[in-house]
Amino acid sequence: MKTVVLVTGANSGIGLALCDRLLAEAAEGLLLCLACRNMQRARAARLSLLASHPSAQVDLLQLDTSSISSVISAAQEVKHKYDRLDYLYLNAGIMPNPKFDIKAFFRGLFSRYKTFLQTIFNVPYIILNTLISKILWTNICFCCCSDLSNPFCCSKIIAMFATGEGILTQWDGVTPDGLREVFATNLFGHFLLVRELEPVLCRPGETSQLIWTSSSNAHRSAFSLEDLQHQRGTQPYSSSKYASDLLSLALNTHYNKQGLYSSVICPGFVMTNLTYGILPTLPAFLWNLLLPIFWLIRVFTNTFTLTTHSGAEALLWLYKQRPETLDPYAKYHSLTSGLGNNYTQPRKVLQHHQ
Ligand SMILES: NC(=O)C1=CN([C@@H]2O[C@H](COP(=O)(O)OP(=O)(O)OC[C@H]3O[C@@H](n4cnc5c(N)ncnc54)[C@H](OP(=O)(O)O)[C@@H]3O)[C@@H](O)[C@H]2O)C=CC1
Ligand SMILES: CC(C)=CCC[C@@H](C)[C@H]1CC[C@H]2C3=C(CC[C@]12C)[C@@]1(C)CCC(=O)C[C@@H]1CC3
Numbered sequence: 001m002k003t004v005v006l007v008t009g010a011n012s013g014i015g016l017a018l019c020d021r022l023l024a025e026a027a028e029g030l031l032l033c034l035a036c037r038n039m040q041r042a043r044a045a046r047l048s049l050l051a052s053h054p055s056a057q058v059d060l061l062q063l064d065t066s067s068i069s070s071v072i073s074a075a076q077e078v079k080h081k082y083d084r085l086d087y088l089y090l091n092a093g094i095m096p097n098p099k100f101d102i103k104a105f106f107r108g109l110f111s112r113y114k115t116f117l118q119t120i121f122n123v124p125y126i127i128l129n130t131l132i133s134k135i136l137w138t139n140i141c142f143c144c145c146s147d148l149s150n151p152f153c154c155s156k157i158i159a160m161f162a163t164g165e166g167i168l169t170q171w172d173g174v175t176p177d178g179l180r181e182v183f184a185t186n187l188f189g190h191f192l193l194v195r196e197l198e199p200v201l202c203r204p205g206e207t208s209q210l211i212w213t214s215s216s217n218a219h220r221s222a223f224s225l226e227d228l229q230h231q232r233g234t235q236p237y238s239s240s241k242y243a244s245d246l247l248s249l250a251l252n253t254h255y256n257k258q259g260l261y262s263s264v265i266c267p268g269f270v271m272t273n274l275t276y277g278i279l280p281t282l283p284a285f286l287w288n289l290l291l292p293i294f295w296l297i298r299v300f301t302n303t304f305t306l307t308t309h310s311g312a313e314a315l316l317w318l319y320k321q322r323p324e325t326l327d328p329y330a331k332y333h334s335l336t337s338g339l340g341n342n343y344t345q346p347r348k349v350l351q352h353h354q
Contacts, residue, residue: 009092065189075196
């Protein structure tokens with residue numbers, strides 16, 4: 001009997017890399033279903049997978065997670081075609097029209113200018129302080145750096161690179177169903193899919209796994225139970241990802257006794273269609289020019305996984321785990337060391353009392 005795996009948003013980026021890695025791991029025993037909104041792109045993805053894994057069984061499913069009717073008919077098709085679903089990767093996601101806020105970026109960077117340099121060059125605090133104070137006394141950046149002795153200054157810069165917090169602006173729309181687009185695509189459509197697929201996910205005596213592609217950009221401050229769809233805020237992506245972390249926890253409470261387990265992963269910062277739009281003046285291939293800078297940043301934060309192959313690390317790692325052994329309060333991070341080695345690390349994301 002083959003292991004049935006369904007991946008949403010499988011035609012590009014991290015989803016496609018995951019499919020490739022799953023097939024490299026276990027092509028023979030796998031029945032892989034690519035769930036995509038655009039069938040032309042889905043067919044192209046299928047062909048590229050079959051080119052490197054000719055013996056693989058790869059099915060296609062039309063699914064637009066932002067549309068209630070599409071989710072319901074896709075779920076019907078799955079239940080009709082397969083009598084089991086072992087893994088459901090909830091990966092499709094959007095961050096509409098993200099823009100890099102250059103002002104906020106430099107404000108964040110230079111307000112901690114001295115501490116940043118201190119870390120990079122590892123110059124003792126006292127020498128650096130004297131030097132920089134003399135050179136930059138009149139520099140406004142220096143004025144901003146009011147708290148040199150604060151060891152969190154540098155970690156704040158690293159956090160800015162790791163999470164993108166405070167340096168991105170986004171946009172959100174409304175779907176024909178009347179839902180906010182980011183909420184519907186990233187969260188609600190997936191939730192509905194899980195509910196609709198209950199009969200094939202919850203089978204007596206067997207386990208199945210739900211695996212959400214969340215983000216380091218998931219912030220509690222962006223999420224409110226009173227405004228689930230994030231109609232009133234400016235961080236819809238962050239809100240939807242935080243909501244997926246919470247939902248995963250709730251699904252565990254609800255479904256574990258029926259053999260269904262849910263986990264969240266964070267792929268790190270990966271260069272994909274989702275991120276290419278962030279620097280709009282830069283065509284996708286020119287992003288590669290930034291690679292040396294990104295490799296340098298990676299020395300300070302192992303969250304710069306950069307490639308889709310590396311970003312899919314935690315997704316693949318979870319595939320190999322027994323779900324009962326996983327920590328529902330953890331987010332599993334794809335990480336890449338300064339030397340380019342990929343690994344997965346659980347990090348506590350939600351405290352029991354939250
Ligand atoms: N790149 C990064 O740095 C990070 C990405 N992530 C998350 O990883 C996941 C994958 O994104 P990534 O690979 O980066 O970006 P991509 O844009 O390459 O992949 C997103 C996938 O989701 C699909 N998708 C979008 N909207 C819908 C929809 N309504 N219905 C069905 N499928 C849809 C896209 O299809 P189509 O090709 O038709 O647009 C595409 O296949 C997302 O959930 C994203 O939030 C999380 C953290 C960091
Ligand atoms: C040198 C230079 C021009 C740096 C700018 C880099 C930024 C464009 C990236 C730094 C951290 C990145 C990041 C994301 C987008 C691109 C950055 C802001 C995400 C927000 C993308 C979507 C996610 O889910 C999380 C990512 C966190 C890190």
